[in-house]
């Protein structure tokens with residue numbers, strides 16, 4: 308595992324501030340992560356959950372690498388059942404979510420896309436870190452002000468409630484993660500279409516840790532068709548992992564460059580499934596490489612928050628409307 312710089316390395320301690328590793332949001336007040344780019348402060352995990360997260364994983368993983376270019380580690384589960392419900396409910400209530408809409412040109416036709424799930428992202432690429440006043444600082448030049456590259460979508464530190472899990476995941480996998488994307492599938496009607504997480508800024512053969520909490524949903528994987536050809540996928544076989552609450556799949560090696568994955572919609576009596584949260588940890592290597600993720604998973608529209616009374620996402624802040632733009636994670640609703 309490569310070494311990480313901690314905030315401690317840069318600043319002397321102050322009794323008001325609690326120091327933590329990585330790009331976790333600075334703790335101005337005990338029990339909450341705060342940052343100027345958050346719509347509101349995000350609570351830390353309850354102490355008992357935070358303590359138990361530190362002792363994960365619950366099980367050792369099994370390898371799934373019996374198909375060409377496929378390289379998975381499947382923790383079934385990573386988070387034990389007794390923690391899953393509380394963690395699911397906590398994250399659904401605490402995190403700000405977005406229902407991003409954007410316009411793209413598809414086959415020469417301007418198309419309006421409504422992302423068919425709730426999303427939120429946190430993190431910063433490897434070239435920089437958050438100073439304890441929340442500003443982004445370049446690791447090499449110590450440049451703080453005037454780096455306009457982060458202005459369009461100001462990156463947000465990973466809040467402590469997710470950073471606890473990030474640290475556990477790094478320890479369990481030997482990988483380094485600086486970025487976190489959370490999807491909330493409110494019902495079987497929410498989905499993500501076939502894609503691969505093979506963006507250039509994730510480097511070659513990225514490792515991506517993907518957690519499931521809540522309803523069981525099928526995770527489908529299929530080999531990409533041969534380059535330039537119209538032929539069938541290499542083996543023609545779709546792999547189906549019915550991911551349960553607490554499971555974690557580490558996708559690594561040649562997986563992203565050769566395989567597509569999706570969570571298809573569920574219909575009929577299985578549609579109202581109580582919801583599912585997916586948390587992925589990734590490592591962005593290139594300056595500003597995360598802008599695409601902020602664009603498609605936070606966007607410029609308002610933030611929403613889970614309302615325990617009405618049991619739905621409600622508007623928690625009004626910003627300006629969504630902006631459209633071309634990009635990789637565009638999909639069909």
Ligand SMILES: O=C(O)CCC(=O)C(=O)O
Pocket residue numbers: 488490499504517526568569570585587
């Ligand atoms: O929800 C999942 O398990 C998959 C999420 C995913 O593919 C992604 O965020 O890129």
